[in-house]
Amino acid sequence: xxxxxxxxxxxxxxxxxxxxxxxxxxxxxxxxxxxxxxxxxxxxxxxxxxxxxxxxxxxxxxxxxxxxxxxxxxxxxxxxxxxxxxxxxxxxxxxxxxxxxxxxxxxxxxxxxxxxxxxxxxxxxxxxxxxxxxxxxxxxxxxxxxxxxxxxxxxxxxxxxxxxxxxxxxxxxxxxxxxxxxxxxxxxxxxxxxxxxxxxxxxxxxxxxxxxxxxxxxxxxxxxxxxxxxxxxxxxxxxxxxx
Numbered sequence: 001x002x003x004x005x006x007x008x009x010x011x012x013x014x015x016x017x018x019x020x021x022x023x024x025x026x027x028x029x030x031x032x033x034x035x036x037x038x039x040x041x042x043x044x045x046x047x048x049x050x051x052x053x054x055x056x057x058x059x060x061x062x063x064x065x066x067x068x069x070x071x072x073x074x075x076x077x078x079x080x081x082x083x084x085x086x087x088x089x090x091x092x093x094x095x096x097x098x099x100x101x102x103x104x105x106x107x108x109x110x111x112x113x114x115x116x117x118x119x120x121x122x123x124x125x126x127x128x129x130x131x132x133x134x135x136x137x138x139x140x141x142x143x144x145x146x147x148x149x150x151x152x153x154x155x156x157x158x159x160x161x162x163x164x165x166x167x168x169x170x171x172x173x174x175x176x177x178x179x180x181x182x183x184x185x186x187x188x189x190x191x192x193x194x195x196x197x198x199x200x201x202x203x204x205x206x207x208x209x210x211x212x213x214x215x216x217x218x219x220x221x222x223x224x225x226x227x228x229x230x231x232x233x234x235x236x237x238x239x240x241x242x243x
Contacts, residue, residue, distance in 0.1 A: 006191070007198055011199070012202065014052045028049070039089070047195070048196070050174070051196040053166045056159065075125060076169055080131060095137050095237070099139065100235075117153075140166070
């Protein structure tokens with residue numbers, strides 16, 4: 001039963017990510033944390049998101065800007081090295097609370113700093129901050145959106161470049177957490193293969209829906225979705241912390 005719930009969630013959240021370029025990963029992380037331990041949830045989430053984001057990169061490859069993601073990579077590498085040296089792994093309650101709080105904190109930060117992912121400093125900062133968030137909370141898509149809101153990029157460029165940046169952070173997250181578990185002890189090979197297939201299918205359908213939207217609807221629904229998911233994560237995390 002737990003495998004069926006996992007597969008359904010993977011397809012549904014890949015569909016969301018295909019449309020919004022984020023949010024799906026946040027919802028998936030929330031569900032996986034409800035089903036598995038933190039290290040297992042982190043690795044499974046990372047593997048699924050690598051597949052989903054990889055397929056999204058391929059579909060929208062003509063919109064990828066290499067310079068943005070190269071600068072992002074260097075910031076992400078600094079985060080991985082730092083967390084590896086201090087060997088820090090968070091508890092489930094704190095992961096959920098950070099998952100809910102960080103997107104809102106980033107929106108607050110926009111009032112004081114003007115981020116633009118096209119600039120070198122912003123891209124490196126994004127890599128450092130977002131990968132740190134990946135290692136702490138599992139995802140960073142909604143927070144990463146802050147770096148794109150002043151970029152003047154199209155919705156296709158936003159989704160494509162966020163997908164590649166997310167691939168980098170998810171890869172580093174898997175590298176960090178894989179040493180804590182053996183993924184084969186928790187998931188049969190057929191489940192991982194089917195999860196990858198559903199992630200690609202969900203992404204494909206979501207990207208088709210994206211092509212039929214306009215820029216205003218894309219922004220409006222994105223903000224509403226992130227606000228709702230953030231609220232649920234904070235409540236669940238607070239409940240676990242109190243318990």
